[in-house]
Amino acid sequence: MAGLSDDQKHRIAAVLAAGPIIPVISLHRTADALPLADALLEAGIRVLEITLRTPQALPAIELLSKRLPAEVRVGAGTVTDPAAYRQAESAGARFVVSPGITPRLLDYGLTANAPLLPGVATVSELMLGYELGYRSFKFFPAAVSGGIKALQAFSGPFPDVSFCPTGGIRQNTACEYLALDNVLAVGGTWLTPESRVSAGDWAGIARLAKESLASCRGQADRP
Template sequence: MSSLSMQHRHQVQSVLAACPLVPVISIQDPAHTLPLAGALVEGGIRILEVTLRTEHGLGAIRQLRKAFPDVWVGAGTVAQVSQYRQAEAAGAQFVITPGVTRELLEFGMTAHAPLLPGVSTISEMMLGYALGYREFKFFPAEVAGGIPALKAFAGPFPDVSFCPTGGVRRETARDYLALANVAAVGGTWLTPRESVEAGDWAAISELAAGSLADL
């Protein structure tokens, strides 16, 4: 089998280079989609990862692609190829998985939307590496070893970069980003449930801007 194309790698690199912070967005109420995203963008966020953890994810991706053409909009928590296809059909510009299967890795090699595969161990990473992947999501980052693990990964695989997600907080984002093999970090702290439910979009904009300023 041929390896991952450089075009796919360049697309993923472009996404990760657009913004050091990737908000993990789970839409509970479709009415929140546009104001939440607008608040994040106003705060300086240029990447929106909309998870498929709720039934509103695909609809939100469609909305956001139309409303924010200058921002990267992608799908997260994609666990099956069928979901990958649905995400692409909705207009996702990238796809992020919580883990890897051979099927997902192989589908991602020729998919229109490039794949950022999720890994938590060096063995999982090597499955993707063998197919040409060099950019990965590290998940769940804190549980899987955090910064010490990523430092250890850099030894045998200096050409691999990561987007750690899972347990990363505003207070620790800068420490992760200080690592040479970390391109961006993902987190749910950018979309606190209480602020979203209260419709306090100004607070979310301030949180996003403040988190970026901390880096």
């Protein structure tokens, strides 16, 4: 089987480069999707990962892909098998993120319309994706899988691999991850707290996102 194409590699790398902070969003009301996206866009966020953890996820992805096709890259997270991958693509997801890897998922991602950011926690998992041509990975769960020190260690044998760590990252630690040369973006739930989303506190979410981006501006703007 042929490996991942250069086009697929460039497309997922472009998603990460458009970060550098990617909110990981679980929605319980489809009606919250548009005002939440507007608040994050106002703050300067251009990439959203909507996790397939709730029934509202796919309708929200479809809504945002139709209403804000040029303004934001909307992707699907927590994709665990090809069937969910196909559903995400049908809904209009621009990219797909998995919490881990399986051979079927990696194989499907090779020719999928939406590029895959496969999740890994170990070097062995990374090597399975690397063998197929993947060069961008989600590092998950970052905080309990070695965090910054693990990513620094990965850079030795895999200098051409880039990461988006998620899992246990907060506003005060995001900048430390972004300071690493092999980290293009970070993802986290801290940008969209469930309490603020349920209350419709879009102004508060926008402030939080602006603060997060401003605090990491030095790392985000590095060449």
